[in-house]
Amino acid sequence: xxxxxxxxxxxxxxxxxxxxxxxxxxxxxxxxxxxxxxxxxxxxxxxxxxxxxxxxxxxxxxxxxxxxxxxxxxxxxxxxxxxxxxxxxxxxxxxxxxxxxxxxxxxxxxxxxxxxxxxxxxxxxxxxxxxxxx
Amino acid sequence: xxxxxxxxxxxxxxxxxxxxxxxxxxxxxxxxxxxxxxxxxxxxxxxxxxxxxxxxxxxxxxxxxxxxxxxxxxxxxxxxxxxxxxxxxxxxxxxxxxxxxxxxxxxxxxxxxxxxxxxxxxxxxxxxxxxxxx
Amino acid sequence: xxxxxxxxxxxxxxxxxxxxxxxxxxxxxxxxxxxxxxxxxxxxxxxxxxxxxxxxxxxxxxxxxxxxxxxxxxxxxxxxxxxxxxxxxxxxxxxxxxxxxxxxxxxxxxxxxxxxxxxxxxxxxxxxxxxxxx
Amino acid sequence: xxxxxxxxxxxxxxxxxxxxxxxxxxxxxxxxxxxxxxxxxxxxxxxxxxxxxxxxxxxxxxxxxxxxxxxxxxxxxxxxxxxxxxxxxxxxxxxxxxxxxxxxxxxxxxxxxxxxxxxxxxxxxxxxxxxxxx
Numbered sequence: 001x002x003x004x005x006x007x008x009x010x011x012x013x014x015x016x017x018x019x020x021x022x023x024x025x026x027x028x029x030x031x032x033x034x035x036x037x038x039x040x041x042x043x044x045x046x047x048x049x050x051x052x053x054x055x056x057x058x059x060x061x062x063x064x065x066x067x068x069x070x071x072x073x074x075x076x077x078x079x080x081x082x083x084x085x086x087x088x089x090x091x092x093x094x095x096x097x098x099x100x101x102x103x104x105x106x107x108x109x110x111x112x113x114x115x116x117x118x119x120x121x122x123x124x125x126x127x128x129x130x131x132x133x134x
Numbered sequence: 135x136x137x138x139x140x141x142x143x144x145x146x147x148x149x150x151x152x153x154x155x156x157x158x159x160x161x162x163x164x165x166x167x168x169x170x171x172x173x174x175x176x177x178x179x180x181x182x183x184x185x186x187x188x189x190x191x192x193x194x195x196x197x198x199x200x201x202x203x204x205x206x207x208x209x210x211x212x213x214x215x216x217x218x219x220x221x222x223x224x225x226x227x228x229x230x231x232x233x234x235x236x237x238x239x240x241x242x243x244x245x246x247x248x249x250x251x252x253x254x255x256x257x258x259x260x261x262x263x264x265x266x267x268x
Numbered sequence: 269x270x271x272x273x274x275x276x277x278x279x280x281x282x283x284x285x286x287x288x289x290x291x292x293x294x295x296x297x298x299x300x301x302x303x304x305x306x307x308x309x310x311x312x313x314x315x316x317x318x319x320x321x322x323x324x325x326x327x328x329x330x331x332x333x334x335x336x337x338x339x340x341x342x343x344x345x346x347x348x349x350x351x352x353x354x355x356x357x358x359x360x361x362x363x364x365x366x367x368x369x370x371x372x373x374x375x376x377x378x379x380x381x382x383x384x385x386x387x388x389x390x391x392x393x394x395x396x397x398x399x400x401x402x
Numbered sequence: 403x404x405x406x407x408x409x410x411x412x413x414x415x416x417x418x419x420x421x422x423x424x425x426x427x428x429x430x431x432x433x434x435x436x437x438x439x440x441x442x443x444x445x446x447x448x449x450x451x452x453x454x455x456x457x458x459x460x461x462x463x464x465x466x467x468x469x470x471x472x473x474x475x476x477x478x479x480x481x482x483x484x485x486x487x488x489x490x491x492x493x494x495x496x497x498x499x500x501x502x503x504x505x506x507x508x509x510x511x512x513x514x515x516x517x518x519x520x521x522x523x524x525x526x527x528x529x530x531x532x533x534x535x536x
Contacts, residue, residue: 043464045464049478049502060420060445062445063478063479065336065337065478066334066335066337067334068206068230068233069203069206069334072202072203073203073467073468076451076466077463077464077465087233088230088233088248089229089233091225091229091246092226092230092233095223096202098221098222098225099202099226100451112225114222152328177328177330179330183368183469194311194328196330196341197344197345199344199469199470200334200469200471201468201469203468206332207330210331210332210333211329211331334471335474336474336502337471337475355501356501356516357501359497360497362493363490363491363493363494363497364470364490364494366490366493367489367494368470380493382490
């Protein structure tokens with residue numbers, strides 16, 4: 001999964017200049033690493049107050065201290081969201097996208113009515129490109 | 135659906151003393167009305183700063199001004215959550231229950247892995263009773 | 269100072285039915301203890317996610333997980349605020365009162381333009397009574 | 403006051419690469435304008451959900467929807483804070499600095515025990531430089 005995230009990050013850098021995530025480890029770190037490898041700017045909006053909580057590929061850290069409520073901010077900062085395979089945290093972010101009317105692409109992630117499904121990184125990135133143009 | 139909510143509220147009052155919700159209209163109002171009809175205490179945790187935003191069956195109003203981030207507080211205040219049919223807001227609350235490990239009963243609501251399904255108010259209330267005892 | 273807080277709580281119960289605070293120890297606990305001794309209802313809006321963080325005199329606990337941002341909720345839930353001697357946390361709550369236009373009585377606490385000063389518990393409680401009537 | 407803010411922004415750009423503020427108009431806009439004039443990166447952490455609420459000199463907008471609770475995030479994102487003349491919102495941010503232990507320079511702003519006072523932009527910027535080195 002981190003391979004998928006890294007690959008996504010690398011390819012997203014072709015269509016976007018800034019990538020926002022929850023800023024922690026695992027998928028969030030891998031996607032930042034890929035995005036930065038091609039020169040993008042990364043912003044991690046973290047749940048705690050300690051900036052060191054963020055992964056080392058976050059250029060800018062917003063340490064919210066809001067716990068899980070910070071998921072709203074991660075989503076609302078974006079024009080388009082790509083959801084990677086994940087658990088309930090990812091599901092809450094998809095739900096917030098649907099509430100806000102922010103387009104959310106599910107790359108092998110939750111299949112919820114209203115998400116835009118993508119099976120490959122290429123397909124996801126193409127959809128991001130189109131949505132950012134619109 | 136509001137009939138279902140009202141009926142749920144009335145029956146929850148047999149097993150719980152306090153009912154928390156997002157405090158607005160529709161389902162949130164109907165369930166409060168039912169709960170108060172049998173003497174329970176209702177707490178509405180609302181998204182805006184204006185207490186008048188709450189429905190008139192909220193005994194106590196916590197006007198958070200946090201927007202959708204207040205969903206976290208609605209969920210985290212509870213020992214057990216019952217989800218009624220709803221859209222993305224309900225889905226975000228189910229997701230938070232799963233993240234926090236708070237038991238969530240889906241009464242004809244979202245069918246997400248990890249929720250406890252119930253088909254009738256009676257079944258939902260019985261499950262709440264058992265969970266509160268545990 | 270906790271004697272002052274306890275005494276304040278006891279006397280506030282003559283003019284108010286519900287007392288909200290940050291729900292932790294020290295002053296917040298003493299004022300709840302006094303208020304409950306005369307039968308009032310206490311609500312603790314706590315910074316973390318663990319309900320056990322609240323003092324044992326909180327009847328209702330709203331565990332926000334919002335850290336210091338929960339200070340906004342403590343203030344905004346109230347019709348009138350009484351500030352006891354305290355440090356920067358108290359100062360942030362006074363500042364929020366001034367922003368929201370909520371009357372704030374400073375009982376030997378910060379002397380900021382806009383607060384209503386009181387030298388004794390009796391004076392503070394009389395002012396709360398008048399403000400609640402208005 | 404906006405002249406002071408603009409001047410502060412321009413000079414802060416000599417010692418810092420990123421400037422965070424509440425992102426709205428008035429002082430927040432003037433300080434961004436000055437900072438950007440010399441090439442710095444500006445981040446506006448706004449209270450509402452609408453990115454258009456931010457002033458046009460914000461390079462990055464984090465639209466929190468948290469209302470006044472977003473003041474915590476503005477402060478906590480920083481290594482050093484400079485408070486300009488302002489009202490209760492500024493006071494709440496100074497209070498949060500003191501709670502977090504973040505150094506806060508009061509440039510003709512609130513005189514609260516614990517703040518570092520500065521009478522001129524030059525003095526404020528020199529203090530920021532020293533604090534960022536430490």
